[in-house]
Amino acid sequence: xxxxxxxxxxxxxxxxxxxxxxxxxxxxxxxxxxxxxxxxxxxxxxxxxxxxxxxxxxxxxxxxxxxxxxxxxxxxxxxxxxxxxxxxxxxxxxxxxxxxxxxxxxxxxxxxxxxxxxxxxxxxxxxxxxxxxxxxxxxxxxxxxxxxxxxxxxxxxxxxxxxxxxxxxxxxxxxxxxxxxxxxxxxxxxxxxxxxxxxxxxxxxxxxxxxxxxxxx
Amino acid sequence: xxxxxxxxxxxxxxxxxxxxxxxxxxxxxxxxxxxxxxxxxxxxxxxxxxxxxxxxxxxxxxxxxxxxxxxxxxxxxxxxxxxxxxxxxxxxxxxxxxxxxxxxxxxxxxxxxxxxxxxxxxxxxxxxxxxxxxxxxxxxxxxxxxxxxxxxxxxxxxxxxxxxxxxxxxxxxxxxxxxxxxxxxxxxxxxxxxxxxxxxxxxxxxxxxxxxxxxxxxxxxxxxxxxxxxxxxxxxxxxxxxxxxxxxxxxxxxx
Numbered sequence: 001x002x003x004x005x006x007x008x009x010x011x012x013x014x015x016x017x018x019x020x021x022x023x024x025x026x027x028x029x030x031x032x033x034x035x036x037x038x039x040x041x042x043x044x045x046x047x048x049x050x051x052x053x054x055x056x057x058x059x060x061x062x063x064x065x066x067x068x069x070x071x072x073x074x075x076x077x078x079x080x081x082x083x084x085x086x087x088x089x090x091x092x093x094x095x096x097x098x099x100x101x102x103x104x105x106x107x108x109x110x111x112x113x114x115x116x117x118x119x120x121x122x123x124x125x126x127x128x129x130x131x132x133x134x135x136x137x138x139x140x141x142x143x144x145x146x147x148x149x150x151x152x153x154x155x156x157x158x159x160x161x162x163x164x165x166x167x168x169x170x171x172x173x174x175x176x177x178x179x180x181x182x183x184x185x186x187x188x189x190x191x192x193x194x195x196x197x198x199x200x201x202x203x204x205x206x207x208x209x210x211x212x213x214x215x216x217x
Numbered sequence: 218x219x220x221x222x223x224x225x226x227x228x229x230x231x232x233x234x235x236x237x238x239x240x241x242x243x244x245x246x247x248x249x250x251x252x253x254x255x256x257x258x259x260x261x262x263x264x265x266x267x268x269x270x271x272x273x274x275x276x277x278x279x280x281x282x283x284x285x286x287x288x289x290x291x292x293x294x295x296x297x298x299x300x301x302x303x304x305x306x307x308x309x310x311x312x313x314x315x316x317x318x319x320x321x322x323x324x325x326x327x328x329x330x331x332x333x334x335x336x337x338x339x340x341x342x343x344x345x346x347x348x349x350x351x352x353x354x355x356x357x358x359x360x361x362x363x364x365x366x367x368x369x370x371x372x373x374x375x376x377x378x379x380x381x382x383x384x385x386x387x388x389x390x391x392x393x394x395x396x397x398x399x400x401x402x403x404x405x406x407x408x409x410x411x412x413x414x415x416x417x418x419x420x421x422x423x424x425x426x427x428x429x430x431x432x433x434x435x436x437x438x439x440x441x442x443x444x445x446x447x448x449x450x451x452x453x454x455x456x457x458x459x460x461x462x463x464x465x466x467x468x469x470x471x472x
Contacts (some may be wrong), residue, residue: 016287023291055338102427116465125219126415126438127342128384129402131220132262155468157293159340159384178219200293200315202257 001031002213005046008038008069009063011090016083020199021050023131024209032213040073048213049074049083052199053090056164057115060090061107061166065113071108078191081083084141084215085191089160092186111186111193112167118160120179128161133176135184135196141173143185143192147204149174154204156184156196163195174190190217220468221432222262222439223457224295224417225446227252230269232234232278234447256446257290258438259453260469264290265318265387265441268298280312287313297345297387306333310341318387320345321360323378324367334382343417344383346371348404349392356404370403372411379412386412387441390420397423397444405435417441425451425459432465 004021008014014036025032035042043049049058051074053060078085087095096107099115105116106167118129132155137144148154158176163183166172173185173192185194198205228235230382234246245251253264264286268279276299283296296309297318306317317337323330323344348371351357356371374385388408390401400418409416415438418431422442431440445451454470461470 015284015311016291019288020291037420054340056335059338126417130340130385130415131219131221131222131438151218158219159293161339176219197293200291202291205291 001033002047003033003035003045004048004050004158006034006036006050006212007043007064007070008036008051009060009067011055011060011063014052015096017050017052017088017199020205021209024206024215027206028213029208030210030213038067038070040067040069043077043100046077047079047083048215049085051085051087051091051094053088053092054092055090057093057101057107058103058105059089060097061094061105064094074108081217082190084212084217086212087191087193088096088199089195089197093162093164095186095191095193095204097167099162101162102199110191111164111171112163113165113171113186115162115164118163118178118182125179128159129176129178129182130140130159133158133178133196135176137174138172141185141192142215142217143208144174145211147207147211155201156194156198156204157200158184158196160195164193218466220262220418220466221459221460222265223428223453223467224265224439224441225256225261225453226265226267226269226419226441226443228269228443229279229282230271231275232270232282235269248281250289253286253290253294255290256453258459261292261453262439263293263295263470265295265297265343268296270298272394280308283309283312283314295343295387296307297343301329303332306337306341310337311348316385318343318345320347322362324369326360326433327377327381330378330383331381334384339384342383342387343387344378345387345389346375346408347389347391349390350401350404354403354407356407359369359391363394372407375408375412379414383414385415385417387417387419388437390418393421395444396421397451399423399427400435402430402435405431409436415439417467425456427462428456429460429465430458433463444465
């Protein structure tokens with residue numbers, strides 16, 4: 001039984017995210033317990049940690065920091081103890097050094113780089129980057145195992161105006177093309193983030209979540 | 218490559234689909250959740266629920282519909298209808314909606330759009346604009362299901378809500394809605410070219426060519442339709458394949 005905690009810090013509905021994790025576990029015969037929690041102590045008991053997030057960078061950061069002890073618990077469980085960690089959308093962006101949306105705000109500092117506006121070369125392209133896009137892996141990653149990727153592959157659902165640009169090229173795991181390269185996944189070792197929403201991405205999303213639940217970095 | 222989106226819309230009243238969906242294999246064609254599942258399985262890119270429940274007491278039924286849909290369909294869900302307060306948005310998002318569409322309240326109170334985008338993020342705030350062509354090249358906002366004219370220029374309004382933080386515009390050609398004659402392309406293009414955010418074209422779809430026109434000629438990045446899918450005139454997969462064959466990049470079409 002793998003115990004996964006989805007951190008609830010007041011950023012949107014986590015009920016459907018939890019259901020997607022339960023469905024992915026069920027469909028792939030993974031024994032998993034999915035818990036939505038805002039208690040730092042639950043991170044200690046968890047084997048895996050998920051940080052979702054929708055909205056603005058600063059609001060999300062403030063929401064997370066407002067929970068007494070959460071920052072320290074995250075640092076301890078993810079960075080010191082090395083538990084598998086998945087950040088989704090703004091939950092991924094929060095791993096950056098800082099975000100520049102509205103104003104410069106420090107992030108968790110786990111991935112060197114800034115969260116900056118996406119700037120498609122084609123000015124006719126709409127912002128937010130909203131809808132279904134294919135993704136291109138930059139190398140091998142366990143979370144993408146067995147998923148058909150590339151131009152003819154499965155699609156991921158994106159909705160964002162900013163993205164995390166890692167300073168170190170090796171931290172970039174996958175990209176999407178939207179008038180230029182947009183970060184789709186970033187991370188290293190036991191931490192990974194998706195700019196798209198796996199919980200809204202049907203087949204690709206459920207396969208990625210199942211891979212996360214089996215991941216032993 | 219980002220694909221264009223095809224979005225079926227369901228009108229829901231008192232927790233039931235208003236115009237029954239004509240799918241052969243549904244146990245209960247009036248259950249919005251069953252319809253949503255069918256559209257999900259058929260490859261719809263997003264779903265839209267329009268709540269037309271009239272009475273306050275019955276509005277709670279919608280939350281249960283959204284909750285059950287979000288538990289079973291892992292795709293984006295937009296909900297609109299009667300959204301007037303920040304609390305309405307919060308309740309819909311907590312029930313499981315990914316985006317909330319604001320219609321009349323955006324016209325009567327622009328500050329509401331700004332407050333909503335600041336509170337919940339632009340990504341979940343859709344402004345629904347109902348417009349008619351009142352004279353050639355002149356487009357005006359109408360409210361109350363197209364009955365009440367406002368004198369507000371639709372293009373100016375679209376630009377304004379964009380600057381206030383709307384993340385998307387759901388544009389309905391009110392002079393075409395329910396006619397099956399296709400979108401008002403001049404209107405759709407005027408709005409889509411004037412704003413930097415995505416525009417969903419809606420209202421008047423009767424043939425698959427109309428869907429193509431909305432994107433190719435109207436410059437929308439998504440098209441929404443109700444009747445042609447509910448009545449089984451066309452299937453989602455059939456529509457997407459048709460659009461793809463017409464040169465529009467679509468998701469999930471087998472080559």
